[in-house]
Amino acid sequence: MDWKTELSSRWAIAPVRSFSGGEIITAGFYHYKLRNRDTNDVCTIAFYGIGGGLSVVPAAYSENLRYYYKNLRSKRPTSFQDLNLRRAQLVIGSIQALSGQNASGFVLNILDGYSGYSKPLMVYKSISGSGDFGYEDSIGTPTAGIDIHDGLIHVKWDEVERGLPDHDDPIAPEWNDPVIPYEDPPAPPPRGKKKVRLEADVLFGFDRHDLRPEAISRLGAVAYEINKRTAPNVTIEGHADSTGRPGYNERLSRRRAEAVKNWFVSKGVYNAPRFSVVGKGEEEPVADNKTPAGRAQNRRVEITIE
The missing domain is CATH 3.30.1330.60 (OmpA-like domain)
Structure with missing residues (x-):
């Protein structure tokens, strides 16, 4: 079975970066790493949405350099391909100090359909702050606000990490490395105690x-x-x-x-x-x-x- 379409109900998700702009009418994007717990494959997924909200400043950007995965389950077995271009809703509230310290809470609701009556396929809830599973680097002025977005999930196929054996961030090859045809990696050895x-x-x-x-x-x-x-x-x-x-x-x-x-x-x-x-x-x-x-x-x- 192709890894893109391999079904699973066991997933893990971690925030990577976010951007939101606007004050009454708002738009933004939010990137996450989504891991299939059964295959250990990882894709970056992006939520792009538009909605309404209130904020002190018109734009804020945050980026997390460490990936803290949180476990979640899909309501039915699904795959990376199933999630591509799927409708989602996001509610996010955040506050950021001049020093860059920040805190946020959000609910990402990936829907199992496109109508207003669609049931959730996945629901990711998180409350985080600087130093506690939260964003490490934030750019911008002090901000506070809440946004409610409706949009789509996009799977970024160019940011795929296949069958990670021991870590979350494989090292990219040098440009002068020879091109080697892809082969399925051997099963990783069992981890030590x-x-x-x-x-x-x-x-x-x-x-x-x-x-x-x-x-x-x-x-x-x-x-x-x-x-x-x-x-x-x-x-x-x-x-x-x-x-x-x-x-x-x-x-x-x-x-x-x-x-x-x-x-x-x-x-x-x-x-x-x-x-x-x-x-x-x-x-x-x-x-x-x-x-x-x-x-x-x-x-x-x-x-x-x-």
Whole structure:
């Protein structure tokens, strides 16, 4: 079967760039990377639309240099070819400061038809900001506004990434490289196991299991690594030092591991609802519990990615 028409219900999407202009009557384009989770092929898709809205300035442009994929499913099995020139609707609200820091929320609704009564084929919802799965670079003056667009999806066949084995951004060949006929790549070797250790004192306050704001950047890097995997198998372990009763330490370490999993689920990290959670308590120290430095090392969350 041709990769363009291969059907799937499992997809992942990531924003790339956006532009909107106008104040009452508005127009804009929004580019996304869309990944077929079954084949691991990636196409850039573009939404071009026109509609209405209110904004402080007449134009704004943003570009994301890192691709944070969010999992989504189509209502029925579909393909890249099915999405080309399909009608879509977009509602987006955004605010941008003079420093370039910004936040936005939007809903992209790809319809299964062209009438006003068409049901959605895919629905992508996102709330993001600078440093948290959001746009990294923004050009323009401070802005705030909301736009409602109706338009079409265009699949950019010249921006196709076939069967990515390990990363999202293959390196383009040099111009003097010889032209080699395309052949289907061999199946990628299985990924090795990766373990990430995060200090609990960075993630949580003393004797608490709610995440600190400082934890977001650390967990975001782990989420990015997980989303690069085609079929991630993740175990989250909470660990404690020997201060307090063993039963209490075990319950606290499990609640902390569950808080990390819930954050992954809230951010749409692929397969996050199936992540395993374990509370180890004080059973597996990595340092001496007799010293403050050793106890700090033992208070941790370990994330194993396979």
